[in-house]
Amino acid sequence: MWQRKQTLFLLLSAVLVGLLYCIPSFNIEAITTAGNATAPAAQASLSAITYRVTALGINPADNYAHLSLLPLLLTGIILLLTLVDLFLFKKRKIQARVAVFTILLVVALVGVILFETFTFGEQEGRQIYMSWGLILYPLAILFYYLAIRGIVADEILVRSVNRLRD
Secondary structure, three states: OOOOHHHHHHHHHHHHHHHOOOOOOEEEEEEEEEOOOOOOHHHOEEEEEEEEEEOOEEEEOOOOOOOOHHHHHHHHHHHHHHHHHHOOOOOHHHHHHHHHHHHHHHHHHHHHHHHHHHHHHOOOOEEEEEOHHHHHHHHHHHHHHHHHHHHHHHHHHHHHHHHHHO
8 A cells, every 4th residue: 555656645745734734825914003093103113913824724923813714624624535545545436536526625725715815914004925835735736636647547557457357
């Protein structure tokens, strides 16, 4: 089982999806003014709060006070399906279908993350910055695709051997 290259691709994609919980995809910087409303503008000071966008939601840096349920559940389902898919090596057709479904879930997760990021970041005084964690999504999709190609190649090989036996 572990000697198959598609198993390694599925394991790599599971690691990448697991990293989505802790590595931010976007950073949102909110600039606020602190000071007394009756004080002159010269006495008001500017402060910046940085929000991290992860699979856990949009939270101030290193504070997980607010969890977004949909990205959290989608990421958990993707991770669970990937780990189940690792052990379906005897049922190659089902394994390929689960991997295709997982790719669709990753694309849906990207859509949800982008929607939440841009609806939260549209408010006045907020700037959205992409983080290097954004590359994890296409890498996970790439590894799922490579796993599907390996699974299909194995299925073709098994069918050709069965045809030679008959």
